[in-house]
Amino acid sequence: MKLLQRYILGELLRVFALLLIVLTVLLVFVGVLREAADQGMGAKQILQILPYVVPSMLPFTIPATLLLAVTVVYGRLAGDLEVTAAKAAGVNPLRLLMPAFVLGIVLAFASFGLTNYAIPWAMGNIERIVTQAMEEIFLDLLRSQHTISEPEKGYSITVGDVSPTGVLIDATFRYRNGNHEQVTMRASYAKISFDLENKQALIELKNARGRVPGRDTEMMLDGQVIPFPMDLQLTKPKPRYMTIDSIRKKLHEFESGIVTNKLQRNQEAAMAMLTGDFQHLASEQMKEYAGYTKFANGRRRRFETEIHSRYAMAGSCLFFTFLGGPFAVLQARRQFITSFIMCFLPILLVYYPVMFLMANLGKSGSVDPTWAMWVPNAILAVAATVVLKKVIQH
Known part of the structure; x- marks a missing residue:
């Protein structure tokens, strides 16, 4: 019996690895790389981000690929009457399905690790490479x-030439100063560097002269650094690009902020009532307190939903095998691709819409994400139980 289980597990691993490679490569080259090329990234930058794109996509391709592998292997076993022969020999079908369940558990942990560690690591490196590419652009x-x-940002830069080391020659800068006055500066040359963390181009002026409209005096600057924002259009950090530890730290910050904000608001409200300054209760400052509380609660719900959605998404690997294996055995005489479509189509039409619905309800505070994010997996578990009973009985 152990020999048969090892054979089934080997077939599952072989088919799963092949399908995972094909599907991941297809998604990378058709989707991600086309988007990178449309954003003006060259071949060098695309090759640099490729090692980080692949692991960040695996958590989303693993569940569907595992389902396809399970339907292929068990559909073929059932079609060749190997399952029937095993049952005739007194072997419980659950023992035949055990390799798929074990693989589902292992991949559930692997998927969670990729989601919690690989994606934040990969997105940080991708942003760094894209930012460096923006320097060249x-x-x-x-x-x-x-x-x-x-x-729109209130600045323009005109140069006569740019040296290979990034020195701007015969440069003219127009920008708004701290008083929102339009300043025009002309420099014989300027050194440029980049603040990648703050997404700014830092320009150090050398022998610069300039004027502010409405003033008669001429300014002379030498060595002053002027920041210019780079038009990166990068995605702001999102919860799904953070580790759970980082999310929990943010949660603690928002919870502390809510308590502090509430305390300050109550103190000011009490002081206003004691002094008879009732207009202060409807002031902009009191509205800001209420606005922060609303914002912080929204972010807190979003972070909590993200944490529980990761556990649920990783667990979907196991529930996919619970349903896919028995279903493929029941559909023994059909083609494996037909079995996969018949199994995956209800998942596509029910599982994923319910998952997105629960995520949105959790973020809005309508439901508790602790249990809501597991509703789609519970639906799969109920369906898998019904199918598994039929396999055991017949």
Whole structure:
């Protein structure tokens, strides 16, 4: 019996690995790399982000790939009457399905590890590479067009030339100062560096002269650094790009902020009532207290939903095998691809919509994500129990 289980497990691993490679490569090259190319990234940057894109996609491809592998292997076993022969020999079908269940448990832990550690690590490296690519794009624009203009951000840069080391020659800068006055500065040359963390281009002026409209005096600057925002259009950090430890720290910060905010609001309200300043109760400052509480509660619910959704998504690997294995055995005489479609289509139409619904309800505070995110898996468990009973009985 152990020999048969090892054979089934070996077939599962072989088919799963092959399908996972094919599906991941297809998604990477058709979807992700096309999007990267559309954003102006060159072949060098695309090759640099490729090692980080693949592990970040695995948590989303593993469950469906595992379901396909299970339906292929067990559908073939049942179609060749090996399951019937095993049952005739007194072997419980559960023992035949055990390799799939074990693989589902292992992949559930692996999927959680990838979601909690690989995705935050990969997204951090991808953002770093994209930011570095923006440095090259920034300088290439100045070399080719000799100007960068961002009216919405209130600045423009015009240069005569850009040296290979990034020095701007015969440069003119127009920007708004702290008083929102339009300043025009001309420098014989300027050194440029990049603050990748704050997404800024830092320009150090050398021998610069300039004027502010409405003033007669001329300014002379030498060595002053002026920050210019880079148009990165990068995604702001989202909960799914953070580890659970980082999310819990943020949760603690928001919970502490809510308590502190409530205490300050109550103190000011009490003081206003004691002094008879009832207008202060409807002031902008009191509205800001209420606004922060609403914002912090929203972020807290979002973080809590993200934590429980990771556990539920990882657990889906096990529940997919609970349903896919017995279903493939029942559909023995059908083609494996037909069995997969018949099994995956209800999952696509029921499981994922319910999962997204529970996630949205959890973020809005309508339901508790502690149990709500497990509702889709519970639906799979009920369906799998019904199918498994039929396999054992017949």
